[in-house]
Amino acid sequence: MNLSIILAIAFGGALLTYFSGKISKKARDVLAVLISLVIAVILAFFYNTSSREIFYTGFLDFPLILRIDTFSWFFAFTIAVIGSFSIIFSLSYIRKKGNTDYYYTMMLLVIASMIGIILSGDLVSFYIFWEIMSWSTFLLISYNRGPAIAAGIKYIIMSVTGSVAMLVGIISLYSHYGTVIYTELSGLLYNASSGYTIFIFVLFFIALGIKNAIWPLHVWLPPAHSEAPSPFSAVLSGTLIKIGTYGIILLIYVIVKINVFLNLGEGIVSARYIIAVTGAITILIPTFIALLQDDAKRLLAWSTIAQAGYIILGIAYGTSESVASGMFHFFNHAIFKALLFMVVGAVEYRTNGVRDLNSLGGLIKKMPVTFVGGLIGICGLIGVPLTNGFVSKWLIYKTLIINNSPFLAFAALLGTWGTILYSYKLLHNMFLGQLPEKYEKLERAPFSMQLPIVILSLAIILFGILPGLPLKVINSIESGFGLEPLTINIWGITSDTGTINMLNLFVAVFLIGIMIWLIFKGSKKSAGIGQYDNYAAGTTVPKNKYHYSVDFYGPLHRMISPYLRDFIDDFYMSLARSIKNLGNGIRRIYTGDVGYYAIYIMLFLALLIFIQIKWKLW
Amino acid sequence: MVMTTILEIIFIILLAGIIGLFFLGLSRKIMARIHWRYGPPITQPLIDIIKLFNQTSMSHGFLFNFGIIFSLAGSVVVLLFLPFGRICPLSDSGGLLVILYLMLIAPLGLALSGGEAANPYTSIGISRKLLLAFGYELPLLLILLTVMTHYNTISIVEIVNKQFQAGWSFQHLSLLLPGIAYILILPAILGFRPFELIQAPQEISSGPMAEYSGKFLALTTIQHAFNIFISISLFTNLFLGGAANPGYFFLKILAVFVIFLFANAVFPRFRIEQAIKYLWRWPSILAFAGLIIVLITGKNF
């Protein structure tokens, strides 16, 4: 099977969906789901194959290449699967809103262009798909209008800045080496001066870092994630920002190669260490900011930045364990963050758009399946043992400690403890506590929302107990990069410096849990009571008021909030304002009066003459 | 092989439960004596548990039940990773990092269970509990990282073994400061005064436990007993060199526990801000200094 067929299906399907929507709504829904599933299924068949093809040669005489190997298969497949789940989730979510044809088309276009980026085999086609993705993402982020438009504009301005930087980098590479194909470029930088390599690194990192929301390039992400439609937030957070991760891995391990990367600079000022420290900062600051959020989706958005920090830290640290943990965490994060956005989306759908954490509560009684999804999601996010997040986080801690970087390990560990706080707040304020009276008639989430939630929850548990499944793929990627693969089995990882075995843990937890459950069941049965039969110092429970959710971490909030102003965002906004003022100033020159223009020309000529007389420049 | 492991597991769980309950009873007795009272019999926690199991109880729903089971299971599983003397059934499947992670299951389970109760007292208690945990995790993580960097391993069994060869951790200058920091934060981990702000019966009606009755309260008491055992044995294993046999190990944790009881008996209670400020100041500075010293002097192994 040809790789170009996948792209043809993806892009053609996106357009076809738009036109079929004009004929029949049902057909459009079916078509959208079908196309996304077909892409995922076709990609699944490419497992463990590697192929390469030139699909077009007419673009400025560049041969545009598609290629697949285990590395791109891993990313492409994850993206396709998460994409198809979020389209299934969209079915009922988007029905109430207008412009549905446009929504599905853009959604499929984003997925198609992401797969295009992953499958492309040269930097020019990488760039073309990158731009398609940026623009279609912009259109989807501003889908909801209102504040969403501002969020979208913030996104597209940062994204275009990055793209331009990357374009300069690509042109520079082409002018140096005469090629933009990965396989030909790879290893060429071995002979380049380290100054040139750093130059290329910086240019690419602006683009990739903005997409991956590395601190301090993260400012577009919180508004974009919170204003986008929830199923698209799942795609944004789960997969789209990971295109940046893909680009970074591609840059470091395919184009530049690991041995050049590790020798770039010495000690603390090495590229490896600087990027790793940036990753650590990206973990810490957003984690603390996430603690202070009151908007469910904005909280998750900050959490996304923090988790992207783990991935960057792992990839940049450069040991085979850390790279494995980075890629594994990418995979895990795609699953649990998509799940959490879907959970929030389901609540938002049923409560008519409420995502303010201070006005919800007690929904566990009304939406139990959604709650269980959320619970498993936050367990994965925290990395509770037996969920998938645990193994990837364990790997990164271990390699940081063994290789004598305790401060980086400290940042990663502390970030996890912050994660516990904000993710519990998310769950508590939405699902636990007192149910307000107005939600007493709430229904469960519709089936098309519950299905992806349930499947993704099961995936979290599955990959938590059997981490060997994804690690096997990651191992073969790593051997392709020239890193030493880990010694794994299906239950865990074995090595001299530390072993993990999920089977033992699973059996222990399971048996002990069963034992305690039996004791619990065996003792006297307890009577079920409702939320209005609570202890309230003897009085009857006040309705709608007996809930502690506003300022859930009030004391900590009061302590740390003065230090956590998002000064990076302030900096960008003041930059934007000063550019706007500059533009206003320049505009004032154009008065529309021909007389002024004549004077300008005269002045300019006089200036030229003056310069010529004074310095004799030309 | 499997048979001995299973026997070890049963032995450790039973022994830890007995020791934990003994500690609870002992704490009530010693506290009473410090207050110039006669005090309850040392078996009082056991009597309470027997009574609680014979009471009716009220449940707020599935998560209310599940959380408490989850929490207790989490505590029990940690026991299998901690060396008790020389016995450590699951030593080869994780190490110190896994212990660190498993230790958070217990508070998480209680938090979930309490959250379902729909009572603001429980929510306030949970909020305080998570904040306090966040407060003491900062120095605790630094301390554990110092120890792990010093011995260059993540396996707690190996840390204990290396202490058999080279003496207790306290004897190394670089681990002395983190050891002191651990002593300073241990009352917070145990929930002893001056960090008794999670339950605070006079303020927030015993916090997360406000809605527990009957068997729920019994399971919480058992979990508390395990928790005391775990926190103190982690300290003993990391800094006091573990022990060659269970009896000696018991004496060590007993000594540590009694010292903290004296502190518990005389202190009043912090507010949560004061607690976090305290925890992020002195213990963190000490632990941080220890980590710097370890990095400068290099690894000893």
Next chain:
Amino acid sequence: MDRNNLGKWLKSPGKMGQKYSLHALYFCTGCGIIEIPPSITTRWDAERFGVIPVATPRQANLFLITGYVSVKTLRYIIRSYEQMPEPKFTVGFGSCPINGGMYWDSYNTIKHLDKYIPVDGWIAGCMPRPEAVFVAVTHLWTLIDKGMADGYNKYRANYQYYRENQEKILGKLEWPPLFSKNIKHEEYRTIA
């Protein structure tokens, strides 16, 4: 005191547990509460009998009404009593809960607490000294031993009667009835 009698523990652990682990909820309705701090602290130390104060009715099995009961506090007493898990024991402390005491002709004081919730024992006096509390506790032990401290079962059996009395004085109660139907007297025998 048979706390160390292992045979009895093996024979009826529930009963023995209830005897020697009385978690008390003090309902501070009036001046009687002033006698409670001495009885739980150094001088008299109630904890040696296993009596300790707890924070919420959910954790308690001994309900101590310390002082006069006004109409307003009766509501909270009933609510707290109903929230306690069974088996539960109520003790009225001082003469006011028994018959109104010095408030015998007050228009808003409850004269007969046992019309509204079952009371297992009374401590007479104004004020009773802390020693009287311990006498009451030892009496309660005897009653529990003989199965006579069964106020909670009486409450269940005659719930209709108690509820009517409560509603007569408090008006319509906000909470639904604790027991849905009136259990017959014969059934009550089997429960007891």
